[in-house]
Amino acid sequence: MVEESGGVTTGAPTIPAFTRDQELTAFRDMLLIRRFEEKAGQLYGMGVIGGFCHLYIGQEAVVIGVKMAARDGDQFTTSYRDHGHMLASGMEPKRVMAELAGKRGGYSKGKGGSMHMFSRTANFYGGHGIVGAPAPIGAGVAFANAYRGDGRVSLTFFGEGASNQGQVYEAFNMAALWKLPVVFIVENNRYAMGTEISRASAQIDLSKRGAAFAIPGKQIDGMDVRIVKAAADEAIEWCRNGNGPYLIEAQTYRYRGHSMSDPAKYRSKEEVQKMRADHDPIEQVRMRLIADGVSEDELKKIDANARKIVSDAADFAMADKEPDPAELWTDVLA
Amino acid sequence: MTVNVLMPALSPTMEQGKLAKWLKSEGDAVKAGDVIAEIETDKATMEVEAVDEGVLARILVPGGTENVAVNTPIAVIAEEGESVADTADHAPIKRVGEEDKSQKQAEAVPPAPGQTAPQDQPGDANRAQTKAAVEAATPAPKATSVAEQPSKSVAPEVPEGTTMVSMTMREALRDAMAEEMRRDPAVFVIGEEVAEYQGAYKVTQGLLQEFGAKRVVDTPITEYGFAGVGVGAAFAGLRPIVEFMTFNFSMQAIDHIVNSAAKTLYMSGGQINCPIVFRGPNGAAARVAAQHSQDYTAWYAQVPGLIVIAPSNASDAKGLLKAAIRNDNPVVFLENEILYGKTSEVPALEDFVLPIGKARIARPGKDVTLVSFSIGMTYALRAADELAREGIEAEVIDLRTLRPMDMATVIDSVKKTGRCVAIEEGWPQCGVSAEIAMRVQLEAFDYLDAPVLRVTGKDTPMPYAANLEKLALPSVAEVVAAAKAVMYR
Structure with missing residues (x-):
């Protein structure tokens, strides 16, 4: 069913229920991303963070739903709206924030910035500034998994804007041809910068974009973490069983601009407000937890804890030093 | 009126080949389109067809002859009824190296x-x-052929008294890959026509047979995609050798070579290296014109984070390709189609690796x-x-x-x-x-x-x-x- 206001498919025939623990995990993890991004926005305004800064606010259910379905060792790869994916991968908030601030304690020693971050230990393969790049790179990570036969699945995210790049289909073809264990997750937030999907895509049902390669696709409500998790469970199992790639189109929404310098002229304030009010992924979980009898106090504690982690991360990032000038010349070659 | 059948060229760069065998004998009647002989080079095999109707009057180059220069008359076809004896005076076989420069x-x-x-x-x-x-x-x-010069100056890089083996650059490159694939199971080859076709320029000849389809991977025509797949596999710890059929097509993939392979070590603060070799023929071949004849050396040599190698002879090609495969960085390895068939001396060492740079x-x-x-x-x-x-x-x-x-x-x-x-x-x-x-x-x-x-x-x-x-x-x-x-x- 498609709502007229938001255009987001809500409701699935049956929405798989979460246990209370799962709801709490989803709430805590999504809230950490939300608070982290809010803080990043503030720091950008203060000039602590420079360049491009793309916030994930509104899309939290996508990466957390997938994360909840993933197994240790599965890899994450995405493009440049990547802070949420890093936190979901288990990377330390203070080192992510330090990187945003261009400080030496950042994951890339301050040399990558918001769009280019990696962590081998967390199995996070970027953080890519070229929007379509995650597709072949994530397929390549899956190629390594298949080569080794280690049962890992590559979880590869990109936006609906990137889904119009040719390299995405080159990757789809090879992934299907070689039955690579990769789940392609298109985060359809409806706007590629300022271009609404119907102005850029001849086929706006992006779950069909793999059909030419016989890649099974599913279009889901990416604002409901339970639905994302259920779809990811199915997709990951499909991949792990050696059936090849799987495509998920997660319909989602970003509340903030494309980057911090967004003119906000291409959509109405009412549209944004309506999505926030009716479909917020965190609020949905919060309401269910309250209905389930979890106290406001407990949820406030979780929020307070998230704020504390983020505040500490900001303090760390601001107090941390810039990279040593000698770092200009390091890490060019291994 | 007799017609000379000339030694055909299988490719623009072919200078010589082996006349493998005759399928017709002197005196046999032939029709246009009949296969009369088989030609072999180190790259391919081809059938020679009669272009005219008549009698195969004379075979000028016997089956099994090596190094027959392109355009050498190899047989004479006479018109029906024409005396075979009329065709006696024909140019003798011309071998490569004897031609007047x-x-x-x-x-x-x-x-x-x-x-x-x-x-x-x-x-x-x-x-x-x-x-x-x-x-x-x-x-x-x-x-002087390129290949004849370098062996003496290669000498200081190999131990005194090392036996030298004569081989083409094509063979040296193949041996380098095969040796490294035997040495390290993480090394694999991926690209267009590298496996079943045995390499568009036969550089990967025999690798599929030895290492199997898992490690010698034919791709669709999808340079951007397979360059990116190679980079992802290298990030995840494998050591891909990505073959571009020619480097002209690497322009499709240059985004991944530069943005993904070259920059990620730096952008990750030293965490994610990319041990990958992008290799294939670069520059002008012969008569393939503007879109197939570009030299990319300067393009890639400008990019920090890449290593760029361009050998001139078989020995350097072998020693440097082995070094490139072992290197932990992305290497752009620029070969040259015209040099593939050139022979030079390569040290017969178990593990001949040359220093990069x-x-x-x-x-x-x-x-x-x-x-x-x-x-x-x-x-x-x-x-x-x-x-x-x-x-x-x-x-x-x-x-x-x-x-x-x-x-x-x-x-x-x-x-x-x-x-x-x-x-x-x-x-x-x-x-x-x-x-x-x-x-x-x-x-x-x-x-x-x-x-x-x-x-x-x-x-x-x-x-x-x-x-x-x-x-x-x-x-x-x-x-x-x-x-x-x-x-x-």
């Missing part, structure tokens, strides 16, 4: 004065160049320094031979690695000679030789007795016509002229 040289006259291509030269070097070109057009002794003095000399790499060495070494006959001792340096570039070897040489000419097939502006000239003036200014000159491909797309193509490429005459110009001779 003077005609080829005569065609190599560079542009007339005033039309001279924009090479760098001081004062009246135009005239010197023309003069040299005229001299070059006179019959010269047999040209080290130039080689291919020919010592004291008067002028010629710096080049890859097929540019062909011109440089031949020019050195010609200069020697005029009493000029050129020192010829093969850079071998373009990034990092071993300028110390070049500077040491220039300090000795005071004169320098850089040679490359790539375009002049912002080219490799522009970089060499800059570095030489910076680091050896006080030693220079003349401006540094360069001989490059001309500043045009590559034309198709044979004469124009020849003009577009550097020539031995241009190198000789430039060397004389910097010597004011």
